Amino acid sequence: MSNRLVVGVLYTPEFNDRFEQHLAELAAIDPRIEIVVEPYEEPSELRSGRGVPPYDKVRHLAPPLTDEQRDAFARIDCCLTLDLPFDVAAMAPRLRWVQALGVGVSHLTSAGLREAGIRLTNASGANAASIAEFVLTRVLGEFKQVRRLDANQQRRQWRPVYGEGLAHRTIGLIGFGPINQAVARRARAFDMNVVVLRRSAAASELADEVVGPEGLHDLLSRCDIVAAAVPESPETHELLDSAAFAAMRDGSMFVNVGRGTLVHEPALADALHSGKLRAAAIDVAAVEPLPEDSPLWDAPNIYISAHCSTDPSGFFDAVHDVFNRNVARFLADRPLVNEIEL
Structure with missing residues (x-):
């Protein structure tokens, strides 16, 4: 490419x-690079709604583009972004490649x-370690009774609360991309048994057992x-x-640290109310922000965080x-890392 x-x-x-250092590193790759910085971000409700067809149901939530955004889209050949407008090719006729900011x-x-x-x-693997740490933090917090310990401290009560160990327990991982692979490594450090569900039942050295859907x-x-850490798709919707x-x-x-649409949320709330589950931790929701009338807010022993793991x-x-x-690689016409088949 010349x-x-x-x-x-x-x-x-x-x-x-x-940010400025990252821009400088990008510019240093090749003198042919011209960088255009023009943020485009959609509301969370729109981003969640665009994950599952039909997409037209949320088009009315799309923000109008500013003149600066229209100019940027008209000029770019490739981009790093969290969001894209509907029908992006109509406003970005030169666009040939999009690098997603995240995994989904x-x-x-x-x-x-x-x-x-x-x-x-996509950026598969970029956040695997930190999200895996978050998963184990939630698990340890529950099994070691951290909430009860903190409550005793707040009440100035010197009262023993004993937790439970993780060794020899079984953790099941739904999806086995970089995030749950990182979870598996950490779970093994706690002497846990690791069972994996993924599309291919091929064995993995990180798992004691792998099963198919x-x-x-x-x-x-x-x-x-x-x-659970799986991408959003029609196959995983309310699985x-x-x-x-x-x-x-x-x-x-x-x-759940993957996608909120994996879960039928009223069913999860029912499982917590009935005592079927001892606890749940969700960092994602089917609609984000999680609506105020969601049954999950009132479910017992649930840990909710705002997609910040x-x-x-x-x-x-x-x-x-x-x-x-x-x-x-794009400049050299070589295969791209983490390319998604559309």
């Missing part, structure tokens, strides 16, 4: 305290990328803890429904590392 490459950096840099890309596919022949890559309910019935929660081992714990500083370093490698 012509100038116009690279759009379109995410809001609010949480990236090394279901909301980006509704921008018409496949129809326009625009390539898509047909083994979901059997896996759920054998696990003390279930951690964990009333029947799935009924199949889970009595007194088990559920953790990653570490922003380490995450942005890793994302820009992937992006920079892909920019160099």
